[in-house]
Amino acid sequence: MLRLITACVLLPVVILTILKGAPWHFTLLLVLFGAVGLQEFFAMALPERRGELLPFALYGGLAVFTPLLPDGRFVLMTVALFFLLAAFHFLFRLRDVASAGREVALVCTAFLYVPFLLAHLVMIRLLPQGTSWLFLIMLIVMTNDSAAYYIGSAFGKHRLYPAVSPNKSIEGALGGLLGSLCGTLIAKFTFFPQLGIADALITALLVGVAGQVGDLFESLLKRSFGVKDSGSIIPGHGGVLDRLDSILFAAPVTYYYACYLFGRF
Numbered sequence: 001m002l003r004l005i006t007a008c009v010l011l012p013v014v015i016l017t018i019l020k021g022a023p024w025h026f027t028l029l030l031v032l033f034g035a036v037g038l039q040e041f042f043a044m045a046l047p048e049r050r051g052e053l054l055p056f057a058l059y060g061g062l063a064v065f066t067p068l069l070p071d072g073r074f075v076l077m078t079v080a081l082f083f084l085l086a087a088f089h090f091l092f093r094l095r096d097v098a099s100a101g102r103e104v105a106l107v108c109t110a111f112l113y114v115p116f117l118l119a120h121l122v123m124i125r126l127l128p129q130g131t132s133w134l135f136l137i138m139l140i141v142m143t144n145d146s147a148a149y150y151i152g153s154a155f156g157k158h159r160l161y162p163a164v165s166p167n168k169s170i171e172g173a174l175g176g177l178l179g180s181l182c183g184t185l186i187a188k189f190t191f192f193p194q195l196g197i198a199d200a201l202i203t204a205l206l207v208g209v210a211g212q213v214g215d216l217f218e219s220l221l222k223r224s225f226g227v228k229d230s231g232s233i234i235p236g237h238g239g240v241l242d243r244l245d246s247i248l249f250a251a252p253v254t255y256y257y258a259c260y261l262f263g264r265f
């Protein structure tokens with residue numbers, strides 16, 4: 001019930017922001033998600049440094065704005081500056097020489113994993129059919145997750161990747177891809193008629209697989225860090241990263257495929 005109530009509150013906010021808001025309204029929402037998601041990563045990976053890394057979480061959240069800037073070089077500048085600041089920080093706030101390299105690598109990985117991938121949603125929003133693509137990603141991820149859960153619960157016998165996620169099955173993963181296809185076809189015949197049948201099939205497979213890999217990757221991180229959830233900020237759902245894990249991987253795949261499909265390169 002708590003999960004349902006939370007979804008009923010948050011989902012309309014996201015939908016209305018995409019549908020009615022300007023690109024910067026949507027980006028502002030992603031800035032919030034990016035900052036919280038980065039802080040969750042730091043709390044899992046480097047809990048003893050969580051407080052001092054808060055400025056990096058805020059910087060990473062603001063970095064999501066860079067696709068809205070007129071010069072694309074700002075994206076590279078943001079990545080470069082983040083790395084330089086991380087190097088400076090760990091060089092002069094040294095605790096243990098043996099772990100310094102691992103700490104810098106974790107902080108830089110966090111930036112690439114959360115705000116860098118998240119910024120692709122802003123880039124998608126700026127495409128000619130950007131709103132439709134965003135709704136399509138959401139629909140694919142939701143139908144994938146739902147189908148994988150129910151089919152896996154009913155028919156799952158062969159474990160997909162027990163070392164990372166022991167409850168997931170091959171049957172559930174295949175069912176999730178079938179759900180992605182159904183979701184994409186729903187989109188084609190309702191709000192996204194520009195998709196052809198072949199396009200719908202390719203999109204469902206690419207985005208569906210990317211979403212499942214994103215889910216597994218976050219599970220890998222959590223097991224590596226010894227935590228069950230990335231956080232508890234979303235009642236009944238865990239943390240921001242627990243909700244965005246599939247979308248983070250689906251976003252760049254969707255963006256570059258959309259560019260190819262509609263000749264944007």
